[in-house]
Amino acid sequence: MAKDLVKLRKKATEAAVKGKLDKALELYQEIVKADPKDIKTWVKIGDIYKKLGRNDQAIEIYAKAATSYAVSGFLMQAISVNKMILEIDPNHAETQAALAALYAQKEGADSAESGPTVGAGVKGASSSVLEMLKKKPSAAAAPPSEPAPAPEAPAEPEAEPESEAEAAAASGKLPQFDAVDLDLADDLFDQIMKQDVVEIKTEDDVEHVLGTLPNIPLFSSLNQDEFTGIVEKLNLRRFDVGDRIIKEGDEGTSFYIIAGGAAKITKTAPNGKEITVATLGEGDFFGEFSFFAGSIRSANVTVTQEMEALEIDRDDLEELTKQFPRIEEVMRAFYKERLVGTMLRISPIFQPLNDEDRAAIMQHFETVETRTGDVLIRQGEEGQGLYVIAGGEIAVSVKGDDGNMLEVARLREGEFFGEISLITDRPTTANCIAVKPSLLFRLPRAAFKQIIAEYPQVLEVTADYADQRVKQTKAMIAGGDELQKAGIV
Incomplete structure (x- = not known):
């Protein structure tokens, strides 16, 4: 059955692209009959209403799809469909308001212990979402079933189009399409508007949904005004x-x-x-x-x-x-979480840990901003932490036996350094200097020590890693093989 639906969806999409909207609607009717809660198909049917010039009904289908996506936990898809609504009617604000009511961080809903709670504790949030979900469909006037094609070379002034669809087709805004069974179109519209992906009849039902929605990176940390502002952009x-x-x-x-x-x-x-x-x-x-x-x-x-x-x-x-202004703070926090999270996933040092442990470690990283020439590590001093570069460039140099400084590496975005001194408890073996303004994240020495005490497997991996890099550094000083660029200190 699943394979049959995949084939039907492909055929329906191909028919719609070719302008065979009646055939597409017939195929979508089969899909809706087999899977009435397939939101993607609702959106495709909304696209056909838009092509037909039945914009009011297209908006209602899109709004139904967007809100259904949202209460099912798919915010990005909901925002995408909301943008389709705004392409038709830039003044439509109801759906976006419902998304903000569902997903924005709510004033007074957070506590120091629990952190941000999505969709919790907002007066009026439940009622506004419920109103959107239970909105009654409107009856839009149906255009003629056979829109007249625009003449290629009219010998006389064109007659005024009889419908919005004809006007759009004649102006070249829409492709020509075959005659459409409007009864079929109306039947599909009614079927979609009767569906509830999530059973919601009361404000208590909405409150339950609000309590189960996932935190969405970036968006769930914004209040409603900030959420609306960024969605609009x-x-x-x-x-x-x-x-x-x-x-x-x-x-x-x-x-x-x-x-x-x-x-x-x-x-x-x-x-x-x-x-x-x-x-x-x-x-x-x-x-x-x-x-x-x-x-x-x-x-x-x-x-x-x-x-x-x-x-x-x-x-x-x-x-x-x-x-x-707070959006910049939220975006920076989002970036830090993404960058440090990526570093922890790909770093051989932290690979022995599971996702939950990595998430806990992430909280210990500090932000470090440098100017050109700032010294992060001096050779011979105690190491202060593990650094990961978010942006900029760091030069690594060592003092040779002859007393001269030798640059052995340039480290850039995503690379890390500083772990060898932390692991060996010895003075640092090189200088690390910013050659341009840079942004880094640092895991302080004490936090690093706590982590390797709690996770001995991390110490084992990093000790082997540090030993290899010390040998590489010595080889570089001696004029041996070229030193690898990632984390030599």
Whole structure:
């Protein structure tokens, strides 16, 4: 049955793209009959209403889909569909207000012990969401079933179109399409508007849903006004298979959240070939590291499945933070969590830990900002902590036997250093100096000592790692093999 639905969805999409809307509706009717709570199909049917010029009903279907996505825990998809509504009616505010009521951090809902609670403790939140979910459908006037095609070379002035759909088609805004069975379209509309993905009939039901929604990175830390502000700045972008959204080496001026579809992250190997390092799907973020650090893109992102993504532009964000200064603080905290979390996942030092342990360790990292020339580590002193570079560049140099300084490495975004002195309890073996303004995160010495005491397997891994790097440093000083760049101190 599942395979049959996949085939039906593919055929319906192809029919809609070719302008065979009646055929598409017939196929979507089969899908709705088999799976009446398939929100993606609702959105596709809403797209057809939009093509038909029946904008009021398209908006109602989109609003139903957006709110249903939201109460099911899929905020990014909900925001994406809300953007579709705003493309039709920029003044439509109800759906966005419902999303804010569901997901924004609520005043008075937090405690020092529990941290932010999504959707809890807001007077009026339950009633506003309930109103959106139980809204009665309106009866929109149906356009004629056979919109007249725009003449190729009219010999006389065109007659005034009889419907919104005809006007759009004649102006070239919409493709021509086949005749549509309007009774079928109306039947599908009624079926969708009767569905409840989550059974919600009372404000108590809404309160229960509010208590089960997941915390969404970035968005759940904003209050309602901030949430609304940042959602308004999001741009809905659509990409086809093969589109390269981000190119390695380009400047990073925006980052993206995938609302639907998939992509792959690739990097260029020394031999010039592209290697796939990760895959991305719904709800994943990408491009945020270079966006926040102001650095160039470190990888390529290419679409592998037709995608809808929400884009945040740096200029828009800067404008928004003038109105809501706290958004910058929230965004920085989000960036820190993402960057440090990534470092902990990929670092061989912390690989023996599970996700819960890594999350606990993440809280111990401190932010360090430097100017050009600032010294982070001096050779021969006690190590103060483990550093991870969020942005900028650090030069590593050692004092040779002849007393001269020898630069042995340049460390950049994502690389780390400082662990050898912490593990060996010996003075640091090199100098680390910022060669440009840099942003780093530091795990203090005491926290590092606590971690290796609690997790002996971490000490075992880092001791082996440190021994290898000490040997590499000595080889570099002696004119041996080139020193690896990641964390030699």
